[in-house]
Amino acid sequence: MARIVQERHDVIPLLAETFREHGYEGASLSLIGQRTGLGKGSLYHFFPGGKAEMAEAVLAELDAWFETNLFRPLQDEPDAAAAIAAMFRTVDAYFRSGRRICLVGLFALGEPRDRFARAIATYFTRWCQALASALYRAGKDPALAEEFVAGIQGALVLARALDDPDLFTNALARMEARLAGA
Amino acid sequence: MARIVQERHDVIPLLAETFREHGYEGASLSLIGQRTGLGKGSLYHFFPGGKAEMAEAVLAELDAWFETNLFRPLQDEPDAAAAIAAMFRTVDAYFRSGRRICLVGLFALGEPRDRFARAIATYFTRWCQALASALYRAGKDPALAEEFVAGIQGALVLARALDDPDLFTNALARMEARLAGA
DNA sequence: ACAAGTATGTACCGAATGGTACAATTATGG
DNA sequence: CCATAATTGTACCATTCGGTACATACTTGT
Secondary structure, eight states: OOOSOOSHHHHHHHHHHHHHHHHHHHSOHHHHHHHHTOOHHHHHHHOTTTHHHHHHHHHHHHHHHHIIIIIHHHHHOSOHHHHHHHHHHHHHHHTGGGTSOOHHHHHHHSGGGTTTHHHHHHHHHHHHHHHHHHHHHTTSOTTHHHHHHHHHHHHHHHHHHTTOTHHHHHHHHHHHHHHHHO | OOOSOOSHHHHHHHHHHHHHHHHHHHSOHHHHHHHHTOOHHHHHHHOTTTHHHHHHHHHHHHHHHHIIIIIHHHHHOSOHHHHHHHHHHHHHHHTGGGTSOOHHHHHHHSGGGTTTHHHHHHHHHHHHHHHHHHHHHTTSOTTHHHHHHHHHHHHHHHHHHTTOTHHHHHHHHHHHHHHHHO
16 A cells, blocks of 8 residues: 555654744644644654654754765765765755755754754764865865854855745855855 | 833843743743743733734844844944944844844744744845945945855854854854955 | 722633543554 | 554543733822
């Protein structure tokens, strides 16, 4: 049978999107239920810890994704400049060119920060670390790493505030241009 | 008698801080009540529209403050370079050197964005506008305005995510340095 | 002092919250 | 084919939500 959700793993992206759109508090169990098509029985079967465990799972999955698709390449790719360029492309794709926000950033700003402090801190620390490494190997100033990561987060805020996704793409382009000129 | 809150106007900063720390949804009426020392009777007397009107009032007050202390000077000060430098000082003070987040940014990322869309958009638009004007008059690239406003928002996210306020101050310093070198 | 209007505490409302219990269903392996 | 376990829908729990009603207390002008 073609069920959409068959395992715990399959439901995580749906949870992620729900948290992204409504925040931790705003994502009520009933909303999560209708978004995932799962009743409370199933949800608590997969995530006995309730909403908190769902968010943990989402953050873990997200962290793994970034580790694989962004941080690791930034660190390991021999051609560091190419790795950085690839990062900008991946970031643009991931955030749907500014139409999607960063769940970790949202959590960091809001109430759930304390509860998920470790996951949130790790995410940004690793990103800055990996990018700084690539910048260094590319002969650029590693201090730009913090600036770029913050720039990406800020651009997401601005793009959503002004409802203008182009603003995000442009911001990415300016960062790349800045790098080329440095 | 030394009452802390005597008028509607006096309660707005307390509301602002509550929204800032707990978000729009997280700031429940009972929490607002204990933070302001006001019962529901008083709160609904001052803000018949309930929580939404409280948030509107906070945004309006905040907008007025930025208009007076940031946007207007950026536009009107004859010495544009000095106005920009003053902006960085004011921003650092307002956000308590990274210990405080931007309420408008938080609203922009989260659920309340649609409800308060106009106020949120106006805030960022005006900021970019005013800064671009000052940059132009100072002989700098006006396109930096978006970059700096986004950089400030992103630095606030990062500072809070890593629980490291210095990160914010450093980000501001790097922007100023970048301006000096341009 | 007194009346009028402002301010406020308290009790209450229906709805929604996160979470639990459990019976019924569904799949699976022997 | 059946027993066992994994899965899921439903009813329910106490609590909290935003909001309303209203009686009581304060001020304040006269």
